Amino acid sequence: MPSLPGIIIDRPHGAEAEDAFFRLTSEVEKVTELYRHLHANPRVSGDEGDTLRTLMDELPAAFEKETLPGNVGIVRIGEAGPSVAIRAEMDALPILEETDLPWAATTGAMHACGHDVHMAAFVAVARTIAAMTVSPAPLVGILQPREEVGDSGAHDVLRAGVLDTHDIGAVIGAHLQPALESKAFSCTSGPVNAAADEFKVVFAGQASHGAYPHHSSDPLLAVSAFVVSCQQIVARNVDPTQSAVLTVGTIKGGSSPNAIPDSAEVTGTIRTMSEEQRLMVQRRLREVANGIAAAHDCAVRLEIRKGEPILRNDPELAAEIERLLDGQGHTLREFRSYGSDDFAFYASAARAVMIFTGTEVEAGNLHSNTFTPDAGAISRVATAMLTGYLAAAHILKQHGPVHPSVS
Structure with missing residues (x-):
């Protein structure tokens, strides 16, 4: 594993962060069955209760767990102080799946946008951070419903005051993106979604x-x-x-x-x-x-x-994430899309970055009834989330929470 320079100023934290990536590999393997369960049992926007309960059960007991109105799940580990949030979307689409996966959904709904991968990756990352002897910042998990519809779950999170209640200084999102080649990452600075x-x-x-x-x-x-x-x-x-x-x-x-x-x-x-x-x-x-x-x-x-605003990646946080990904030997690409995501609401309220990760070309397009992420997708999304968390923790220690940068 290449060294991860600059994550934490003092060496003990740096060593702990480096060890976290080794631990993450094991945790990713353990969530494979969770991913298959989520994929086979999709819940469309507004009906995510079963999915939320499954995720809550999979998270370590060390996490404080709270369910807000509208099936919003908030989980936290760590003492008081500026925290880093990771968003994971829970809803599927009303699409009849036409893949050959043994765990294909048969209910008329489908995780055709990779949210099942995102959720499994988040659980792996949360378990990894919970196992760290010294974590660089408190972690808040936002298990969000209704990303796919106009009545956005992100609104519920912001209206509930979650960013203030948990002193969230930065929010990290990750999303599969078939327009990027497999194994590539993108956390381009500035506007990335329309x-x-x-x-x-x-x-x-x-x-x-x-x-x-x-x-x-x-x-x-x-x-x-x-x-x-x-x-x-x-x-x-x-x-x-x-x-x-x-x-x-x-x-x-x-x-x-x-x-x-x-x-x-x-x-x-x-x-x-x-x-x-x-x-x-x-x-x-x-x-x-x-x-x-x-x-x-x-x-x-x-x-x-009027729908989602422009999603702008915070320049300083995006640059730090790129530096850490490059230090691990990952392929980086500049990527912007006229797609949209309600993660943009978080980016309008706090320092935030959406990290895109590539999938195999054969995976199909997002929202396609044949969308089939490759076997390494969970690992890459988890890597993006953990890297984003560590980069954000480093910046918060240096500068503290700030309003989002606009470029």
Whole structure:
């Protein structure tokens, strides 16, 4: 095992931290069956009670354990003082699994985003830290429900005041990412996930028989023009050296091939990496909708649901994590994605870093019914979590808790 320079200033803590990685290897092997159980018994957003109880039972008795409303689990080990939190998401997706795994889920739900891997990795890391003779900082585990839905579990954690109650100075997240090659890690500084907003546009016109279109105000024609025009918002308003994403996901309208309906609707998502872009795209979306409605003699209603903010990795913490991962001989990559994660809410309230870890290409895409992480995925996620914990503990000892850095 290569040395891990800079984790703790004095040598005894450094040796203890280095030993922790040896111990982690054994703990990862022990959670393999836990991972398979979690995978075979997924619980969708809002129904994570069984999963939370399973995780609580798997954690050492030394942990203080608390269940908050909404199936939020908070576990802690260590004396008072600035602590480091690790977030593990518990919810699965309503997807029918189509893998050949012996432990495949058969309930119509599936851990198609790697949350089962994240949970098993967290248990391995928690057991490792609990076994340390001298731990560098108290550990708080946030066992979070409802990451996959708009009613985010991260809101519950923040509303409950967990960051203040437990004096949390830094929050660590880790996530599998098939866009990275296996064995690669990424903890890029600054924005790494986009803000995610959803929109719904309803055009209301005048219904008519399809043979008499001149008696109608055609909302389907308005919707068609709107979908095409939407694609120009990014192409003609965003600096080409930057980016944004506007995607139409559904179009609904009409029920008969020979009738023009009285209304039609479009829904979609907006992904942006700056607040300026976020506001601009929303403004242009309204302007385009209003203009097309007027041109087609329709009324229009546009709703925008504000979702997750931009996920910004704290630069100092990200740099320290990169240094420790590099010191262990791991492959590092710069990675940013227009995906979103409610971990962004933690990063808006405290120093935080999301670490991405690669999977085999054959694993499939996130949210795919064939998503199959490779055998080393738990080990890599656990390594990311433990490294993040040690790096954050080191920075807290040097500087103390701070507000999140923005770049």
